Amino acid sequence: MDELFARQVVVLRRLVSDYREGVLGLNALIQRIEGIGDVLGVEAWKDAVFPIVLSMEQVNAIALDAKRGLTVADKASIENSLLELEALIRRFEAE
Secondary structure (H helix, E strand, O other): OOHHHHHHHHHHHHHHHHHHOOOOOHHHHHHHHHHHHHHHOOHHHHHHHHHHHHHHHHHHHHHHHOOOOOOHHHHHHHHHHHHHHHHHHHHHHHO
16 A cells, blocks of 8 residues: 555545544535545546445435435445445555
């Protein structure tokens, strides 16, 4: 794992923690995860994180379209996506 990726991992973990603590909203979380992918410029990372981000974006879009907050099911879906993201981070750290 190179130094840039190591630094971005710290940022990703902080973002996930901030979201779980209610400090960061879902939309901001999604945008920042996408931004980190752009900073890294690693196609393998972008390809792997894409379905995770897409899942979160779909939940966010439905809630925004319905003009409501996240339901219990939405929150569970987002948490599942975050767990997938954390597993992906661990996988890339091991490479």
